[in-house]
Amino acid sequence: MARLTSRNNEKSPNKFEHNHIPDIAQTESQKIANEIKHKAKTTIDTPSMIISEISANLDESIEMKIPNSSLIKRIIHRTRSSHNHPPPCPTSLAELILPYEYTITEKGENFIIHDDEDKRATFNILH
Structure with a gap:
């Protein structure tokens, strides 16, 4: 650790050696x-x-x-x-929006085959 002190607007370092490994x-x-x-x-x-x-x-x-x-x-x-904040639970099918990370598996494969964006159809999920 080093300390810096000032005397008459001159800076002089006071150095202390570490005393531990x-x-x-x-x-x-x-x-x-x-x-x-x-x-x-x-x-x-x-x-x-x-x-x-x-x-x-x-x-x-x-x-x-x-x-x-x-x-x-x-x-x-x-x-x-x-x-890890999961999306909120939807109260209706119209509110069901899946972020991209919820549509793929950990291996990067599609988890959802088809997402009907107008929400009139159901999701087809791979097993």
């Missing part, structure tokens, strides 16, 4: 937390699946720095709820 495990645990949040936003895996996938090859020192599984599950739920 970098905490690699803390840095790695922050990377793990970011990866958990990314997976929560981009996958539909259950929180348990995300946790087991992430923690499968963790070093013990890093594992000690990450929160327990109940806190990780809460982080996953919060991340998903703030990023």
Whole structure:
């Protein structure tokens, strides 16, 4: 850390040396937390699946720095709820509007064969 002081409008740095070594495990645990949040936003895996996938090859020192599984599950739920807002439930067929991301599968295949935009026909859904 460095501090800058001023004397008579002259700036002179007072440098203090770090008196600790970098905490690699803390840095790695922050990377793990970011990866958990990314997976929560981009996958539909259950929180348990995300946790087991992430923690499968963790070093013990890093594992000690990450929160327990109940806190990780809460982080996953919060991340998903703030990023995945499903469309509101329609009260009539006229209000039924499907955004593009709801018309394809995770593999990029069409989920809906035909969407009659005037809403007089029903949706044909692939199984």
